[in-house]
Amino acid sequence: MKLRTLVLGLCSASAFAFAAQAESITIATVNNGDMIRMQKLTDDFTKKNPDIQLNWVTLEENVLRERVTTDIATKGGQYDVITIGNYEVPIWAKQNWLLALDNLGADYDVDDLLPAIRGGLTVDGKLYAAPFYGESAMIMYRTDLMEKAGLKMPDKPTWEFIGDAARKMTDRAAGINGICLRGKAGWGENMAFLTAMDNSFGGRWFDEKWKPQFDQPEWKDTLDFYVKLMKDAGPEGASSNGFNENLTLFQQGKCGMWIDATVAASFVSDPKNSTVAGKVGYAIFPNKEGVDNHGNWLWSWNLAIPASSQKAAAAEKFVSWATSKGYTDLVASKEGWASAPPGTRTSLYKNADYQKAAPFAGPTLAAMNAADITKPSVKPVPYTGGQFVAIPEFQGLGTTVGQLFSAALAGQSSVDDALKQAQDAATASMQEGGYLQ
Amino acid sequence: MARAVTTRHKTIATIAAWIVALLIFFPILYTIITSFKSEQEAIAGFNLIPSGTLESYAAVEAQSGYFKFFLNSVILSLGSTVLALIVSVPAAWAMAFSPTKRTKDILMWMLSTKMMPAVAVLFPIYLLFRDAGLLDSRIGLTVMLMLINLPIVVWMLYTYFREIPGEILEAARMDGATLWGEIVYVLTPMAVPGIASTMLLNIILAWNEAFWTIRLTTINAAPLTAFISSFSSPQGLFWAKLSAASTLAIAPILIMGWFSQKQLVRGLTFGAVK
Numbered sequence: 001m002k003l004r005t006l007v008l009g010l011c012s013a014s015a016f017a018f019a020a021q022a023e024s025i026t027i028a029t030v031n032n033g034d035m036i037r038m039q040k041l042t043d044d045f046t047k048k049n050p051d052i053q054l055n056w057v058t059l060e061e062n063v064l065r066e067r068v069t070t071d072i073a074t075k076g077g078q079y080d081v082i083t084i085g086n087y088e089v090p091i092w093a094k095q096n097w098l099l100a101l102d103n104l105g106a107d108y109d110v111d112d113l114l115p116a117i118r119g120g121l122t123v124d125g126k127l128y129a130a131p132f133y134g135e136s137a138m139i140m141y142r143t144d145l146m147e148k149a150g151l152k153m154p155d156k157p158t159w160e161f162i163g164d165a166a167r168k169m170t171d172r173a174a175g176i177n178g179i180c181l182r183g184k185a186g187w188g189e190n191m192a193f194l195t196a197m198d199n200s201f202g203g204r205w206f207d208e209k210w211k212p213q214f215d216q217p218e219w220k221d222t223l224d225f226y227v228k229l230m231k232d233a234g235p236e237g238a239s240s241n242g243f244n245e246n247l248t249l250f251q252q253g254k255c256g257m258w259i260d261a262t263v264a265a266s267f268v269s270d271p272k273n274s275t276v277a278g279k280v281g282y283a284i285f286p287n288k289e290g291v292d293n294h295g296n297w298l299w300s301w302n303l304a305i306p307a308s309s310q311k312a313a314a315a316e317k318f319v320s321w322a323t324s325k326g327y328t329d330l331v332a333s334k335e336g337w338a339s340a341p342p343g344t345r346t347s348l349y350k351n352a353d354y355q356k357a358a359p360f361a362g363p364t365l366a367a368m369n370a371a372d373i374t375k376p377s378v379k380p381v382p383y384t385g386g387q388f389v390a391i392p393e394f395q396g397l398g399t400t401v402g403q404l405f406s407a408a409l410a411g412q413s414s415v416d417d418a419l420k421q422a423q424d425a426a427t428a429s430m431q432e433g434g435y436l437q
Numbered sequence: 438m439a440r441a442v443t444t445r446h447k448t449i450a451t452i453a454a455w456i457v458a459l460l461i462f463f464p465i466l467y468t469i470i471t472s473f474k475s476e477q478e479a480i481a482g483f484n485l486i487p488s489g490t491l492e493s494y495a496a497v498e499a500q501s502g503y504f505k506f507f508l509n510s511v512i513l514s515l516g517s518t519v520l521a522l523i524v525s526v527p528a529a530w531a532m533a534f535s536p537t538k539r540t541k542d543i544l545m546w547m548l549s550t551k552m553m554p555a556v557a558v559l560f561p562i563y564l565l566f567r568d569a570g571l572l573d574s575r576i577g578l579t580v581m582l583m584l585i586n587l588p589i590v591v592w593m594l595y596t597y598f599r600e601i602p603g604e605i606l607e608a609a610r611m612d613g614a615t616l617w618g619e620i621v622y623v624l625t626p627m628a629v630p631g632i633a634s635t636m637l638l639n640i641i642l643a644w645n646e647a648f649w650t651i652r653l654t655t656i657n658a659a660p661l662t663a664f665i666s667s668f669s670s671p672q673g674l675f676w677a678k679l680s681a682a683s684t685l686a687i688a689p690i691l692i693m694g695w696f697s698q699k700q701l702v703r704g705l706t707f708g709a710v711k
Contacts, residue, residue: 026655031670036500055656058501058667067652070559076567078655244670248480273477 023314024053025080028068030061032301034133034341035083037331038322044330045321052314061188068306072097077308080315084129086120086300086373087388093128099305099312100126104320112325112345117300120373120384129302130323133263134343136367137196137297137387139283140250140268141257142276145169145176149256156294157286159200159225162257166233169256178233180255181226184242185406187398192387193260194405195398196295198222200287204377205389205426210435212426214401214419221288223415227408239410251275259285261299262367265360266338282363284370293378296386298371300343343368397429465687471680479676493681500678501664503685510660510689512575513650514643517582518636524583525590526632530620532591533598534606544595547588555585555648566653573655581653582643589642590635597631598624633700637693644690661686 029035035058042054057079059067064083071078072092084092092098104110104127110118113131121129139157146153149168154161166178182193195205203218213219230238233256235249243260247267250258251274258264271277285295303319305312321327328340328348337357340348342364348354349365358364373386383389388398401422408418430436471479472494473487497503532540562581563572571577601624609623625632647662654663668675668682694701 028655031667031675033670039500057655057659057663059651059663060666060669063651063666070563070652074560074563074567076563076572078572251480252482273480 022051022053023311024055025309025311025314025318026055026057026078027081027083027303027318028057028059028064028079029083030064030301031058035301037335037339038132038327041327041330041334045318048321049314049317052317054318072306072308075308077306077310079306080309080311081303081318082306083132083301084304086117086129086131086298086302087385087390087394089121089129089302089304090123090384090390091392092304093123093126097307098128099307099309099316100128101130101305101316101319102126103313103316104130105324107326108320108324109347112347114344114346114368116298116368116371116373117344120298120300121302129304130319131300131302131344132323133341134298134300134368135261135263136299136343136364136371137193137260137285137295138262138265138363138367139257139259139286140265141165141281141283142169142253142255142279143281144279145256146281153281153283155283157283158289159197159286160289162259162286163225163229163233166229166257170233175254176256177235177249177254178256179229180235180241180246180249180258181230181238182242182246182260183230183234183238183406183409184240184245185399185402186242187388187395187402189242189402190406190409191398191402192297192299194222194226194402195389196285196297196387197226199376199386200285200291200293200295201225202288202291202293202378204379204381206382206430206435208380208382210382210430212423212430214423214426219419219422220415223405223408223419227415230409239406261297262360262364263342265364266342266358269360270338282360284363284367291378294367294370296371296373296376298368298373298386391433391435393429393433397426400425400429465691468680469684471677472684474677474680476675476677479680493677494685496678497668497681497685501667501682503664506659506661506664507685507689509575509654509658510644510662510686513578513582513658513660514640516575516579517586517643518639520579520583521587521590521639522632522636525587525594526620526625528591529594529598530624532595533601534603544592547591551585551588559652562649563653572653573657573659575658578650578653578658578660581649582646585646585649586639586642590639593635593638594628594631597628597635600631601627630700630703633697634703637697637701641690641694 039056046052046054065088068079068082068084070076089098110127114134117131117134118127121127121131139153139162141153146165146169149165151165151168162179168178170176170178182190184190198204198219201218201222203216203222204213206212235241235254241249243264246255246258246260247264249255250268253275265280265282268274268280269277285297287294303322305315305319309315323344325345325347328345331340332353337351337354340354342348342358342361349361355361371386373384376384376386383391388394404413404418404421404425407413408415427436470485470487473489473491475488475490475492478484478488532544566572566577569577605627606619606623609619614623645662647666650660650662651666654660665679665682665686668679
């Protein structure tokens, strides 16, 4: 009896000791399909790292951004791994809010990361976040409707072609809009698209001295073209449409073309959810005739470790696992190659199985390789960022300008008025931020 | 002279009331209907007849673990309500039965704190919570919810207490009742409908509070508001899952409201007609 008590006691003690050793890390993330898949597959990580427990906090994107910013700025230390975009990474790294990822492991193969993505996450030669999935933007179009309109998508379509094709594909009686584009106000919604579009029209947000450029002809051409095109060939109520709304319209067969994030390709080509799967073609983001620029849209969701984390070593182990080649193989083995997180590793695009399973792989890679966030415009700029300007003021300013442009799309103001107000708002913001004297 | 209420008027009023009620309830009803659809059905357009699948509920439970959030919601809303009553019953008693010339000003000042946008004090509160070690704790959030609802609770109780004749309390005092006895054995039983409706309203307000409950929690104290927030997606359509999460989050409070509607209405209209 005494022996049994002793054995039981020892077992309990060792169990407690083990539990005490197990470190638990908190991961903040967004509710995207790829992130949810990661949560489901974490058994693989915990088996390999039994001493690390994972706690997940999933939040809506804007709430997550605000929540994580508050926590990092106040050194709250609530999170050990955070999911942030490539907009935040350079800004936060310069504020010393993030830890450099120096110990991702010998087999991590950091050189396999797509150069454009890696560049956006590197500050002073150090990687501050590991990309989980990445995207650029491209044209997704209905091959059947294009054929019906008697047109063929060129290798490098111009905006002039897109405008012409959209108007020809429009058949409002049949519920088909020639083109669906973002109109919902927000720096990450309509302004992501319009900034990329303006890049491809030869425009820029600021000149070399941080003077806003909304009073220049490129922005006028961009916004005029956009508003007229959406009036002629866009869906009703387009000023309320963001990524998800356009995805719904396209999947329901109500759009001839949709120019948006490359990650959408996997949704529109999925026969389970898309009525137009198998009838979708892909092409590079358009440019204005004579302007050698395809928007330079580049976005990635990345895993980073806040400087306030007390469990940085365990957090880095997790970051390494979730963004490794091994994780991609794990997803492929469990859910097929089409589900592999796209847009981060060169090796994925060389994989024959992936190319076969994902017809959008080639166009996605071409779009990502064409994006250069260090040189977003054909004109010189003092900032980096493709569909955004990588300065802290951009979140607020981008949303303000987005509201003005959304109102112009809705017909509540003229293009000229919207541009004038945007110029005033941007000038005030730049003066306040000390960029303009 | 009292106006005659004809059957025709009654019918019109009843129909109008039903239409208004249905209009208000329809978004909730459609959320419940959508929760029983597949994701494909959910995005297919307006349809009132779901296929009845439970796949969204299964996915929601598998993804997030509903009961942990539910338990936190129950603890936070009940805890903050009890705490609020403990503080506000004596406060309302003092203002109703021993008013001073500053009582009205104090009441208005209390109410004015509700007019400040919560985000304006996010950083100070976050820092206070961080330094006190209260981030992601049920205790901290219970106190926070109590504090933000306190002005409404005090106001409601003050209004109810004002309807109770002061002479009854005086009589109790003459019979030798202590202050404690006066509040507990005389005032409280007479104000039960008012206290009950205040409690119910406070529970509903605390249950639905989504600013602080999301921003001051991560894992341990996160209630159902954080649970719903986790199903909103920037890239991808998960409407059926979001509807299932919303239905699960509102169901308890909806059921509670249904069963206690008599008390709620009685409490809210208490003293409205003299």
